[in-house]
Amino acid sequence: MTGGILRRRENKRTAVTIRDVARASGFSASTVSIVLNNAPLARYIPLPTKGRIQKAAKNLGYHPNIFAKSLRSRRNHTVGVMVFDVTDPYCTPILRGLENSLYQASYLPILTDAHNERSRFERYLEMLLERRVEALIVLANWLYLDINLLSDLERPGIPTVIIGRELESNSTSSVTVDDEGGGYAAVAHLYAFGHRKIAFVRGPKTLSSSKNRWRGVQRFARDSGLELDPKLIVDLPDQLNPNLGVDDGNRMTLELIDRKRPFTALMAFDDMTAFGALRAMASAGIKVPNRCSVIGFDDVTPSALFVPSLTTVRQPMEAMGASAVNIVVDAISAGADNRRTPAVHRKLASELVIRESTKALS
Amino acid sequence: MTGGILRRRENKRTAVTIRDVARASGFSASTVSIVLNNAPLARYIPLPTKGRIQKAAKNLGYHPNIFAKSLRSRRNHTVGVMVFDVTDPYCTPILRGLENSLYQASYLPILTDAHNERSRFERYLEMLLERRVEALIVLANWLYLDINLLSDLERPGIPTVIIGRELESNSTSSVTVDDEGGGYAAVAHLYAFGHRKIAFVRGPKTLSSSKNRWRGVQRFARDSGLELDPKLIVDLPDQLNPNLGVDDGNRMTLELIDRKRPFTALMAFDDMTAFGALRAMASAGIKVPNRCSVIGFDDVTPSALFVPSLTTVRQPMEAMGASAVNIVVDAISAGADNRRTPAVHRKLASELVIRESTKALS
DNA sequence: CAATTATACAAAAACGTTTCAATAAAACAA
DNA sequence: TTGTTTTATTGAAACGTTTTTGTATAATTG
DSSP states (O other), rough: OSSSSSOTTTOOOOOHHHHHHHHHTSSOOOHHHHHHHHHGGGGSSHHHHHHHHHHHEEEEEEEOHHHHHHHHHOOOOEEEEEESSSTTTTTTHHHHHHHHHHHHOOOOEEEEEEOOOOOHHHHHHHHHHHHOOOOEEEOTTTTTOTTTTHHHHSSSSOEEEEEEOOSTTSEEEEEEOHHHHHHHHHHHHHHHOOSSSSEEOOOTTTTTHHHHHHHHHHHHHHTOOOOOOOEEEEEEEESSSGHHHHHHHHHHHHHHTTTTTTOOOEEEHHHHHHHHHHHHHHHHOOOOOTOOOOEOOOOHHHHHHSOOOBEEEEOOHHHHHHHHHHHHHHHHHHHHHOOOOOOOEEEEEOOOOTTTTOOOOO | SSSSSSSSSSTTOOOOOHHHHHHHHTTOOHHHHHHHOOOGGGGGHHHHHHOOOHHHHHHHHHOOOHHHHHHHOOOOEEEEEEEEEEEETTHHHHHHHHHHHHHHOOOOEEEEEEOOHHHHHHHHHHHHHHTTOOOEEEEEHHHTOOOHHHHHHHSSSSSEEEEHHHHTTTTTTEEEEEEEHHHHHHHHHHHHTTOOOOEEEEEEETTTHHHHHHHHHHHHHHTTTOOGGGGEEEEEOOOOOOOHHHHHHHHHHHHHHHHOOOOOOEEESSSSHHHHHHHHHHHHHOOOOTOOOEEEEOOOOHHHHHHSSSSSSEOOOHHHHHHHHHHHHHHHHHTTTTTOOOOEEEEOOOOEEETTOOOOOO
8 A cells, every 4th residue: 555665564663774675685784784885895796786785775765773873983964053142133144154054065053052151051062062063163143251161162172163253272263254354444434435523332342353343443543544532432331132232232322422422423333233323313313324324243134124224344144154164074074084184264354335324424 | 180080092082981980980881871870770779889880980071972872762852943044033033942942851953944945945854854853843934835845744753843834734733823813913903093094015825824914904804894995905925035025025015105095004914024114115205103104023133123113913932932842842752651642733822012113193 | 497579780682883804706817 | 727816795893872681699578
């Protein structure tokens, strides 16, 4: 009645094993294994034999037991992906990039989310290592707890790459965006549009990207002679939830407005902050971009949807994900050949995306 | 020099096994296993013995090899999570819910993203089954290719739940939101605010949530006597990318405006569509909510951030994720005890969230 | 005191692969 | 012819667990 050849030993829900294939094809389990895996020895096996074995395997619907396979080969084609907060829209495009490249390399990701809690991060790290993932990709978005996280990540003997942040010790690979260049480009854009009174909502001090973006701003200021007015600079507080960046951005912008120090453009730490700023401006009756331009950073998905759509500095997030996979996959195969690979550090260029929220001063 | 007791057999990077623990503690491997797993027999093992074994294990830094463990127990505490598009903001909160509940149950998720491609979905399904994931959670966001997907999902003999859609055949568990109730609540809200000329941008016809939300609208219309003007109803085209819903929403709204048929409120299929509508209104110079109210559906993260923030019908996404995990975890343990579980279908209530984009007619 | 019954542990048999070493036949070389 | 290499296949030994069964002792019973 069933189309296929068999149902398996009646009641017992036992899977078909390599020995079943051996029996059905009339060869030994060894030969079957050799043929089905195209092992080196397969060179000596004549075509007809191969054919019979493959046919038998297909007929029986044979799928090698992956546990047994892993036990022997000590590999499982799985990598651990650790994010600090999935709900951060910054994550998703990177996840997409990771997934896509992993798929092409026939790896599967185990996803963990630390909720920005150190203990949870450690527990997950433990779990992933116990499962013998072949590599670790850490998505360090909005990450404060770095001090000894570093040591945690250097312990395990598997390829590791961290996205979005470079560890002080260079021994762990990293993929970052050129924050400084991005910061530079952002002010440069405002400046080119004629803005001179520019307000800044900087990121939390402990975030390295904060520092780097600001460094870019300073460099541009020196290069161009732009004056950075301390009265127009505020800092986001340290804060564990990226989505709350909006509230902080809103609050800081209101404070800025409150200072009665006029400005015609505002550069926000990131897009979330910029959203908050837009809201603050709206509530203060300041039209964007007519009375004030606003620029963000990251180019998260909502930025294009907002009204007005947000001018921002795009991080090539999918590419960053792809790059990270690239690094660990290389390292994995190097490890398989007993070659040693040095850590690699890639810094990707950011790109200015001009939309509606910035406008030339008339 | 090293704090811990040992480095392992010098050069050979071989892990510490249960036999090492046995040797170090002076007991047999069986005993060690029994103690470390708290197997039933552990009842007969005196405390001192347990102590010595645990100490030895800790000293050696013993971690059971999970491959071997899985091979014996045929379990791996892993579930497959299949989404159709991670970049859909609707996914993230659900993912968070899934992750959180899985964590509590000590399961780890393998995440796959079908990119809305049938072939990719099938390949991933294959991969997950080969890995013997213990359950499957399918996140059917923005899903068109359901016709034989259904049969695919009923084949594998593992607990499966589908979020966001109910399959015609009831044999696969599902977690859905009360779309009809949500649709009802949405119009009811507009109606309560005095709106009578209401425009609708309905979802793609092939989406079951489209139909159900509309059914809710119709039911309210009957209940209240509200007249649904066909001239004020447009449909989103079938379309594979949820993020493009914004463009479509924009286009459809412009068309609606073009019809010169006045309306004071617009109900969009979902938040993405509503964002498009907001943009269309802005470009047509229609102020929201003063001249026209707009309501969405879903309550994706950006909805709260928009200016004006979006009134919408919230799907309890985290709860949906949690509920799905709940269902499969129950089914897994039922399966372990050889009990049979029937498919369960949960329909969660939606919740109206009133924000700035709707306003009472004055 | 003999006969049970608990208690405390261990040997060995799986689980399903892959791979090494062995064997045997065939092909080739001298 | 004999000896060597190539071709074709296999048995058995891992991989590191868990679990079943077995065997001692020690404690308990009648």
